[in-house]
Amino acid sequence: MQTDEKPPSEVRASDLSQLEAGLDALETGGRQGPSVKTLFARALSPLIAIGVIIVIWQIIFYLQLQPDYVIPGPRQVWDALANQAEQQILWQSTLNSIRRAAQGFIIAVIIATPIGLALGLNSKLRAVFGPILTGLQVLPSVAWVPAAIIWFGLSDATIYTVILLGAVPSIANGLIAGMDQIPPIYLRVGQILGAKGLPRAWRIVLPASWPGYLAGLEQGWAFAWRSLMAAELIAVSPALGPGLGQMLDTGRTLGDMALVLGSIGMIMAVGILVERVVFSPLRQRTLRNRGLIR
Amino acid sequence: MTLTSGAHPVPPRADEGEFSVRIEHVVKQFTADGPIVLEDVSLDVRPGEFVSLVGASGCGKSTLLNLIARLDTQTSGTIETVGAPTLMFQEAALFPWLTAGRNVELALRFSNVPRSERKTRAQELLALVHLERSYDQRPHELSGGMRQRVAIARALAQGRSILLMDEPFAALDAITRDFLHEELTRIWLETGMTIIFVTHNVREAVRLSQRVLLMSSRPGRIINEWNIGGHEPWRLDSPDVANLASEITDELRREIIRHAN
Numbered sequence: 001m002q003t004d005e006k007p008p009s010e011v012r013a014s015d016l017s018q019l020e021a022g023l024d025a026l027e028t029g030g031r032q033g034p035s036v037k038t039l040f041a042r043a044l045s046p047l048i049a050i051g052v053i054i055v056i057w058q059i060i061f062y063l064q065l066q067p068d069y070v071i072p073g074p075r076q077v078w079d080a081l082a083n084q085a086e087q088q089i090l091w092q093s094t095l096n097s098i099r100r101a102a103q104g105f106i107i108a109v110i111i112a113t114p115i116g117l118a119l120g121l122n123s124k125l126r127a128v129f130g131p132i133l134t135g136l137q138v139l140p141s142v143a144w145v146p147a148a149i150i151w152f153g154l155s156d157a158t159i160y161t162v163i164l165l166g167a168v169p170s171i172a173n174g175l176i177a178g179m180d181q182i183p184p185i186y187l188r189v190g191q192i193l194g195a196k197g198l199p200r201a202w203r204i205v206l207p208a209s210w211p212g213y214l215a216g217l218e219q220g221w222a223f224a225w226r227s228l229m230a231a232e233l234i235a236v237s238p239a240l241g242p243g244l245g246q247m248l249d250t251g252r253t254l255g256d257m258a259l260v261l262g263s264i265g266m267i268m269a270v271g272i273l274v275e276r277v278v279f280s281p282l283r284q285r286t287l288r289n290r291g292l293i294r
Numbered sequence: 295m296t297l298t299s300g301a302h303p304v305p306p307r308a309d310e311g312e313f314s315v316r317i318e319h320v321v322k323q324f325t326a327d328g329p330i331v332l333e334d335v336s337l338d339v340r341p342g343e344f345v346s347l348v349g350a351s352g353c354g355k356s357t358l359l360n361l362i363a364r365l366d367t368q369t370s371g372t373i374e375t376v377g378a379p380t381l382m383f384q385e386a387a388l389f390p391w392l393t394a395g396r397n398v399e400l401a402l403r404f405s406n407v408p409r410s411e412r413k414t415r416a417q418e419l420l421a422l423v424h425l426e427r428s429y430d431q432r433p434h435e436l437s438g439g440m441r442q443r444v445a446i447a448r449a450l451a452q453g454r455s456i457l458l459m460d461e462p463f464a465a466l467d468a469i470t471r472d473f474l475h476e477e478l479t480r481i482w483l484e485t486g487m488t489i490i491f492v493t494h495n496v497r498e499a500v501r502l503s504q505r506v507l508l509m510s511s512r513p514g515r516i517i518n519e520w521n522i523g524g525h526e527p528w529r530l531d532s533p534d535v536a537n538l539a540s541e542i543t544d545e546l547r548r549e550i551i552r553h554a555n
Contacts (some may be wrong), residue, residue, distance in 0.1 A: 019473055020424055024440055185387045189366060192381050193404040193452065203400060207391040290390040291434020 046272065047075040072258040077265065080258035084247065091272030093242040094266060097228060100156075100243065104163030105224040109217065116175030116216075117201055120209070126176070133169050141223065142230035154237035158229065166227030167220040174216010177191055178209030183189070204236065211286060218279045313376070314340040314456055314488040315362060320371030322357055323433045331357050332368070333513035339490060341455070342484055343377070346491045348542065349551050350457035354406045354491040354514030362490065379456035380449045384464050386441035388433040394444045395420060395429035401451035419447040423477065423483075439470035446481065456488045463498070475502055496546060497539045508542060510549050518545060 043267050052150070061073035068076065084090040119126040119133070144165045148158040182205070190204040206213070232245020242265050251259030287293045315337070322332040331354040339345050347355045360366040362373055363381040388397045399417040407415060420426050423443035433441055442462060449457055463471045479502060482489055493499050499506045500522065508518040520542065 005393060023473065024425075024428075024437065047419060159482075185383065186381075186389060187386065189363060189387045190391075192363060193401050194378075195404050199404070201404075204389070207389070210391065289432055 009086070011020070012075075017047060043276065046276070064109035067255055069255070074260060075286075076258040077262045080251075080256065081262040084259070084262070089242055089247065090266075093244050093247045094270065096242055097232065097244040098270060100159060101163065101221075101225050101228045104127070104160050104228065105167055105221055107160070108164050108167035108171055108220055108224060110205055111164065112171035112216075112220065113175065115168070116179075116213075119172065119203070120176040120179035121205070133172055137169035137173055139271065141227040142234070145231055145234045146232075148237060154235050158235050159231045161226045161242070162227045164233040166223040170223045171213075171216045171220035174219060175209060177212045178212020178214075178216065179205060181212055182208040209289075214279070214286060218275070218283075221279070223276065225267075225271055225274075297371045313338045313374070314341040314343065314374075315376075315379070315490065317358075317362070318372045318374075318376040319359075320361065320368045320373060322354065322361065322366075323344070323369045324524060330513040333515050335371070335514065335516055337507070337516060339488055342486045343505065344489045344491065344503045345495060346503040347509055348493055348496055348499045348506060348508030348546065349514070350494065350511050351545065352514075353509040353511040355509055356460050357514070359460050359490065359492055362456075363458055374496065375456055379458050380452045380454040380460040381460065382442075382445055382449050382462045384461045386433070386438075386445040386446070388441055388444055390433050393430050393432055394425065394436065397444060399449050401448045404494075405452050407451075416447075419451050420444070422450065422481065423447050427537065431447055437470075438466050439474060439505050442466065443477065446478070450481070450485065454487075456490070459489065459491045461493055462491075464493070464495070471498075478502065496542045497535060500535050500539045500542065506542060507550070508545060511553065516547065518542075 031087050057074055061071060065071065072080075084093075115133075119129060141162050144162050145158070148161040152158040152161065186204065186208050192202055215239060228243075229245045229248075232240075232243040233249050236246050236249050244263055248260060248263035248267070251257070251263055284293075300442070316339075317335055317337040320331065320332055320335045323330055334356075335343075335358065347358065349355050355457050359367070359381060360369050360475075362375065363379050365381070389400070392400060394414050395413075398419050399412045402412045402415055403409075417426060418431060420429055422497075425440060425443055425447070428436060428440060428444070433444070436444065445462075461476050466474065475498065478489075489503075491499065491502060500520075504522055506520045506522065507516050509515065509521075510517045520538065522538070
């Protein structure tokens with residue numbers, strides 16, 4: 001490509017490479033991602049809602065509508081959590097629960113992805129197994145806790161069974177939905193390029209369905225987390241070690257409303273944190289890379 | 295693949311009977327009792343030839359390309375190609391999760407080009423369409439014309455000798471289209487590919503091709519043929535282009551009016 005400067009009078013209209021460079025320059029550029037300031041504001045804005053909730057809560061507490069043991073104030077809940085932290089229970093429980101949920105989630109992804117691909121690619125398989133998958137997704141996985149306890153006793157196997165039954169259907173269905181939304185032209189291009197079998201699934205079908213798949217992963221994580229909490233709440237045993245669900249159950253047993261609310265707050269906080277740190281950036285990146293947002 | 299960056303001799307004029315694409319008595323119906331989309335279409339395309347198919351909507355020209363590309367199968371008749379063809383669409387259809395360069399590299403990968411050569415090869419191909427600086431850009435960061443040039447690079451990456459183009463410039467503005475005509479002619483001369491170009495734009499067909507075929511609609515048949523010969527692209531403002539284009543347009547209009555009754 002020619003880059004030497006010419007005075008305007010000498011520019012020939014037929015000079016193709018210059019015409020091309022001009023067209024390219026005019027029709028692109030001037031786009032950039034969000035600034036650091038915008039990103040910062042986006043990350044901090046949920047804190048505003050938390051602040052508002054605490055203020056309203058504090059007001060209700062001051063009004064003394066109910067005795068303290070029914071509606072404890074923010075301060076008492078904070079103290080209850082601080083007390084758990086002093087006994088090393090809070091962080092152990094939180095980390096233990098996150099570890100279980102993360103491990104269960106990863107196993108769920110490994111199981112759900114081939115299932116989703118198979119059902120998304122093969123309409124006959126889908127007609128046979130699709131309804132079962134949807135049924136499993138609709139069924140609250142807490143319903144499996146009694147069965148899992150009978151099968152596996154109060155063990156880790158029980159907890160992982162419940163997590164998997166909660167997360168796998170969501171992830172698989174998300175992937176199938178993402179595959180349904182692939183613009184047909186991408187698959188035709190894949191055919192023209194000679195893509196077949198596994199390379200086709202890996203290089204074309206999976207990335208093309210990634211937005212729906214990601215939504216399924218996000219929902220799968222939420223299901224994994226709530227299934228875990230249900231399992232921990234019901235399957236309480238010293239053999240299983242601490243967890244946020246167990247902490248919540250301790251609060252219930254002791255009639256300690258501050259600990260109950262504190263545990264609920266921790267469970268929500270972990271959920272928000274994972275969304276903010278893992279899924280939200282992934283989603284933003286995907287949308288920006290594909291030109292779906294600026 | 296015979297892609298040279300220097301001047302390429304004009305595509306060899308093939309002997310009679312030598313073909314790159316041979317279509318014989320092809321009939322296409324999408325359903326057994328449905329309308330006949332293509333009726334007894336026969337056509338030989340010589341190696342290195344640039345042929346345009348023009349016709350109104352519903353003449354089955356896109357269907358014919360899909361059949362040649364084996365994206366679909368004909369109801370009867372035979373289609374032979376010397377080597378597998380590649381196909382380009384009206385939209386560039388680049389994969390949005392890959393950069394321009396990676397899109398070209400993916401085509402190389404599926405054509406079994408070794409990993410170590412792909413990046414260099416992709417850069418060469420992008421340079422051929424003057425987009426070497428867009429290697430790391432995402433499709434949405436490129437203009438429509440640039441995307442279509444990446445699509446050309448991706449098609450060339452497959453190393454096929456037959457390029458099928460389905461109204462590839464229809465969605466572009468006039469000045470970009472004009473410019474891409476010159477680019478396409480240059481690439482055709484450099485690579486010696488056989489090109490079958492489908493369009494409803496008669497002037498575009500006359501300007502680019504050595505031979506223009508007019509198709510009727512419902513059923514789609516080839517009803518006339520103009521041999522233009524020559525390899526030197528005509529400028530759009532040349533009187534010869536205008537005369538021939540208006541002759542073909544008249545016949546196309548007569549064909550469309552036939553459907554009014």
